[in-house]
Amino acid sequence: MTAETVQRWGSTLDSVVVYERGALCRRLAQGCVPPDGRVRVTGLPRSLDPGSLRARVPGDPGVRVSEARVEVEAEPLGSTAPDxxxxxxxxxxxxxxxxxxxxxxxxxxxxxxxxxxxVAPPRRRDAPHRRTPVDxxxxxxxxxxxxxxxxxxxxxxxxxxxxxxxxxxxxxxxxxxxASTDSPAAHVATTVSALLTVDTSGSTAADGGAEIGIEVEYGVPGAVWVPTYRLGFRHGDSSGRLVLRASVAQRTGEDWNGVSVGLATADLQRGTELPKLRSIRIGRRQPAPAPSGWREPPAGLAGLFTGYDAAGARPSTATAAPVPAVGGPVPPPHPAPQGYGAPPGPAPAPGGPSPESFAGAPPPQAPARTGARRGPADRSFAAAPAPMAPAPPGGAVPPPPPVPPSGPPQPSGAELDYTDLVLCGPEAQGARRGRLFPGSPFDAVAAEFRARADAVAALPLPGYAVRPRESAGSFDHRFDAAARADIPSDGTWHTVTVGEIAVGTHTEYLCAPSVEQTVYATSVLSNTTGQALLAGPVEVTVDDDFLLTAALPTLAPGAVRRVGLGPAEGVRVTRRTSGRESTSGLRNNITVLEHEVHVELANHLAGPVTIEVRERVPVSSEADVRIEERAGWTTPDEGQGPDHHAPGTRVRRVDLPAGGTAVLEGGYEIRMPAGKALAGGNRRS
CATH class of the missing domain: 1.10.287 (Helix Hairpins)
Incomplete structure (x- = not known):
């Protein structure tokens, strides 16, 4: 079955889900299934992960996709190619x-x-001096x-x-x-397609020549996003409009034009396989080990290449490895192990025979297959040359190598990956001829595309932006955009509007005059939805006028947090203090430190405001030191409100009308033994 005889279906990109790093794309294709069921869906990007390809037929349970694999085709570009x-x-x-x-x-x-x-000519010894030719x-x-x-x-x-x-x-x-990377490389046009085998035996509609639709899903690197917000409210209202937006950057090699965008905080490469706990048995009787998947090469395998060798020298015999597909890597030559005569079977059970009897060195053990994408380093050969041990000092005779255990070799995880096995041809050296070895042709070809795509992870973030994985914590969230969007593959930030979220909001004025005699305006946000709001920059608009850009903290469902809006120039605060030291007691053995606080507030705004004034009193852990406070100031309740208060904090709330003023009196007395003193002196503000 050649590429020309397989029916080609064009596809359109329908939806994209951008994760913390990377994205899942879904393409739609439609057509009539040929009698052999072989269909080639075109339009896939070059940077896709071949192991993430999935295909299904929605809406018709009688039609299924029995096989799906990625194929790459390359052809030279014409002289009129747009570049x-x-x-x-x-x-x-x-x-x-x-x-x-x-x-x-x-x-x-x-x-x-x-x-x-x-340069003057040399003068002879007996010649007289000559005049210099000035001209x-x-x-x-x-x-x-x-x-x-x-x-x-x-x-x-x-x-x-x-x-x-x-x-x-x-x-x-x-x-x-x-510029967008959704364009062919210089001088070569590469076409990536999904070769599907569609089984229509269980459907009568498809057998009659009716068209069916196929969904093709694949993962690509080179896509990141961070949340951004726009908050709008009016003075006096108890609710506001919080518009969730996302800054998305992608360099996947294809432009996302008119696609449904989803945003997720999950890790696309996180492993999902559960660990297996095996039993421990005591005694001689042990369960039979699982088949190793290896079998002896057929007899006379070397004789198959006798005629090839007798044909004479080839133009080039330097290549000792199988010739991969277009653009594929050429594996480096190294000692040839006794390769497999047939594709390996199930994975071996632990405790089986050691693979050291397999060409004198154990094959590299590949890590367990997880959801993570594998890089070129994961594609290893069946065996590696054993390193030579250094000679011991003093000329001592090294001990003999241990006798390898008997039994068939145990293939590693990379050698059990059927899609990555490559059959070595007659050009291979020695015992590699006619045997299967790991070596996918996609790794080296797509390495440059994936490296270029992963460069977007190093983009500088917008101001106050936080990575979704950092602000989401231990939970995963997903947000779906209300409308389709266009995101070109140019590696720069693009803003996508996700939707509007109703939040509770009201404005509060705070001041801590003992630290700074300035009143600050804040907006208290309450998340009344069932979905968390991630941390990120928020553009605040008050009464349709842009105010500032602030940092929005992470808001869990039902959480309440405060967002600072800056100093309120229309509200003034002034603080004065006074202190007096005296003694009391029968023998004047108690020192009394009296502190008085005088706070004045003035509202110059056009409307009424509620101001929360924060003061502090000393905190002591010694029993002989007593602190007596004046009435009117209360301890903040830690169970309510968006703030966390330090010990000794006292608050007082004052309602001021437009143009109103207020005076707050407060203070405390410290009674302590006369032999003690406050750190830094007793007379302090």
Whole structure:
């Protein structure tokens, strides 16, 4: 079955779910299934993870996809391929190199002309002294001056051209870097498609030639997002409008045009396999080990290549590894183990025979298969050459190597991955011929695309932005945008409006005059929804006027937090203190420190306000030190409210009408033994 005989279906990108890093894309394709059931769905990006490909037929339980795999096709681009930015960069690069060559040539000429000096002919020993030809010296100086003037004029012009070309090249390179990556690479057009096998035996509609729809889902790296908000409310209202937005950046290699966008805080690469707890048995009787999946190569395997060897030398015999698909990696040659004669079967049970009898060295054990995407380092061969042990000091004879246990070798996890096994051809060396070894052709080909896609994770975050995984904590949340959006694959931030969230809000004014005699306006937000709000920047709008951009903390369902709105210039506060020290007791053995606090408030706003004034009293853990407070100040309740208060905090709430004033009196007395003193002195504010 060749690529030309498989029916091609075009696909359109329908929805994307962006995770903490990476995204899951869903494409839709539609058509009539051919009699052989083989369909090629085109339009997939080059950076996709082949292990994440999924396909299904929605709406018809009688039709199912029995096989799905990724295939890559490459063909040269025509001369009329649209690639203006890249050609412009190449043209400017050539012009820059030519300008530098001209500048270097002129600098060389200037150095040569500037080095011209008059040299007198050597005088013989018996010859008399001769007069210096001044005219010749002046003529040479005039020649040098004329040539240097012309060369410096040309050098100035070339340096101007060089500076202008460097600037144009920087602009073109920046435009190329910011341009969408949804375009073919230079000189080669790569087509990634999903080769599906559709089984229509259980459906009568599909057998009659009716069209069916197929959903193809795959994961791609190179997509990140952070939440942003816009809060709008009016003075005096008890509710506000919180618009959830997201800054999304992606460089997946395909433009997301008109797609449904979902935003999730989960880790797309997190493993989901449960650990297996095996029993421990005591005694001689043990359960039979599972088959190792290895069997002896067929007899006469080396004889299959006798005719190939007798045909003579090939044009190139340096390649000792199988030839992969288009753009695939060429595995490096290394000692050939006794490879598999057939694809391996189930994974071996623990405690089986050691693989050291397999070509003298154990095969590398691959990690357990999880949801994580594997990199090129996970594709290892069946065995690696055993390192040579260093010679012991003193010329001692090294101990003999241990005798390897008998039994068939145990293949590793990488060797049991059927999709990654490659059959070595006759060009391979030695015992590698005709055997299967791990080596997927997709790793090296897609490494550059994935590395370029993962670069978006290093983008600088917007102000006050927090990574979703950091603010979500131990819970995962998902937000779905209300409308479709366009997000190009250019690696820059794009804003997507997710939806509007109803939150409870009211404005409170706070001041701590003992620290700073300024009144601050705050907005108290309460999350009345059943979904958490992640931390991020929030643009605050009051009465349709933009106020500032603040940091919104994480709000769990039902949580209440405070967002600062800055100083309230229309509310003034003034604080004065006074202190007096005296003694009491029968023998004047008790020192009394009396502190008085005088706070004045003035409201110059157009409406009434409620101000919370915060003061503090000393806190002591010694029994012989007593602190007596004046009435009117209360201890804040830690069970309610969005703030956490330090010990000794006292608050007082005052309602002020427009243009009103208020005076608050407070203070405390400290009674302690006369032999003690406060740290820093007794007379303090």
């Amino acid at each position: 203006g930015l890249r050609h412009e960069v190449e043209r400017l690069t050539e012009e820059l190199m030519a300008a530098r060559c001209r500048r270097d040539h002129l600098l060389c000429l200037i150095g040569e002309v500037g080095a011209l000096r008059p 010749a010296w002046l003529e040479l100086a005039g020649f040098v001056d004329e040539r240097m003037t012309g060369l410096h004029s040309r050098l100035t012009e070339v340096e101007e051209v060089l500076s202008r070309t460097e600037h144009e090249l920087e602009v073109a390179e920046d435009e190329l870097a910011r």
